[in-house]
Amino acid sequence: MEETDLLKSAVVEFSEKNISNNATAFERGGIPAEVIKAVAAQGFLGAAIPADSGGSGIDRSGYSVILRQLAVYSPSVSALVLITSSIASAALAKAAPDLLPDIASGNRLVGVDLSTAMDTKIERGALKISGSRIRGTVRYVLNGSGDLLIAMTSDGKLVVVDGGIQATPEEHHLSFRGLAYTKVKVDSGNFRILDEHGKDALLKIADSIDLEVASLALGIARGALNKVVEYTKVRKTFERPLKDYGPVADNISRLMSELRMAELNLESSEAMRDEEILMLKILSVDIAKRATKYALQYHGGYGYIEDFGVEKYYRDAAGLSILFQSPYRDAMRVAKAVYGEKSGYL
């Protein structure tokens, strides 16, 4: 417990120094390279990557603390860690472990195309292997501004491409705007096949990060609610602070109660079974969506503009529920856990 508290203090101290006053700027211009390096230097970027692969080898509960606390300040920074330390590292672990030290250190950024796995309308990847080269244009690459790309091929393989890629921004970038969201053109002779069954591999990874997504969600909720509590103390309407009005105080207090209970569960997640962690994730994402909605609402017009730093939580909570797993797939996963067999598919 003491170790967790120390880790939490370290993340808070780091975030206050490096993120707090810049979170809105990150949303507009991306997370600067020096901040990514600083996140890595603290051991956060490669938190869940084993120490012998260049990561910090922090246990899952410690990793959860890092994701949650970073998300309080900047969900984008937390998502960067999630993509690097959980998704990319899991994809690379078997077939390209030599790349792990570089991504853990922040020396190289890795973009990930999850759309092929998550979007039910997309059957195949866009990359084609021809002889010794790989070519194609991959849409909707999250964190796709570096020279490493994890994506699927047209015949369903999961590959990592190293170099020979050009990224241009995508138009619709709702969530985690501190990360690049790009269309990536690939023409490279340097690639490796990570898994023959790419979609299954990515879905398996997505199913394995329920605790991490829950951590991010609760960090988003905490960030939004902290802001709205402070705002409603000082903002007056009809000559009284907003907090004095019943619906405001009641809604925020109820959400705070739900959040705290979920946080306590998260903090004792080591004892939880996988299906309980999935349930906690579903609950956490739901809390994040409602908390961010009320936080924005009670900021009024000010909540609607970037400068107040509230709207980003609202956008990120919405994206979180889609980018890293479909809520409908999660519903079927939890139904299977409840009934003990495949359920809820009709």
Added chain:
Amino acid sequence: MDFEFPEEIARAREKAVEFAKKEITPELAQKCDRDEKFPDELRVKAFQYGIVDYRNPWSMLVTIEELCRADPGLGIAATVSLFGAEVIMLFGNDEQKEKFLAPVQEGKKIMGLAVTEPGGGSDVAGIKTTARREGNKFIINGSKMFITNGAIADFFVMLVRTSEPSDGKRHHGLSAIIVPGNLPGFKRNKITGKLGVRATNTAELVLENVEVPAENLIGEEGKGFYYIMTFFNISRAYVAAQAIGISQGSLDRVLEHLSSLGSGAVTEELQFAAADIATRIEASRLLTYKAASYLFQFRPNPTITSMSKAYAAETAVFAAEKALEITGYSGLNSDLERFFRDAKIMEIWEGTSEIEKLIISRNLLKEAQGVN
């Protein structure tokens, strides 16, 4: 009781749909959203096409609905250049109507309504901007916040305090004055970085000793609060129409998505979600048309109007959020994400949902007490 619109209004809806198909393109919507650019050419085209005429309020209601269904930001931008016009229509004199209203109705000029202040928000009676009378002019000092058309309007209907309330009632002593946007001492700062409706123009207005001719006073001095509340009653119906457009646009995209899936993939969970959206839209529409029916027959029912605005706004947020969930990645990478961002303002502007609920309950209580 007939729920069908007369032919004239049905035709107005068709015309709006035609215009939207032709002019509200995905490219323009993306560009204006990305660059936070007001589409003035689209506004002018809408006038030329003959679909913007607030003298035909039912036609405007369905037009707003259809344009926002195509794209909320562009739909609002194309129809909002007369924002506040009803204050002059209802309470202005003939000279003001001729000088200020006519060019706006012809699409030659743009106007705005300036009520909200940096510290005020929902508390309209608490505004701090003052207008001091000196001979045949008013000297205005203060600031206004989140003003639609703020940086582009030719003039504003502005709510100002012209006298301290002698009876302690803060809503007394407020007046509505027409303030041209090009006067010395009048600064306008465009607000950027909005979550949504980024094609609309929003600004902060700062007024330092701005001199306005006394003839620009609308109606009676000290009656401004009532004029603005009357206006809100009308504008809230139009905002409800914007919200219905957003909801319907979200549902259109959901149905398109579900239609493209194999039948086995459209689970009952997805079907129920679509049904929920559709049902709420229909309820919003009925409430809004009822509110409009009262309004456009000059017997407004603020309770119903507030119900329609609050419910339609909540439905827009619900519909856009659900639509994103249903469509998943493909929705997230389509204009639905913009609908999601645009929808939230519906619960904030023209009276937050909280204010609407207060209006509803206070009116109901008054009625109940009257009966007792």
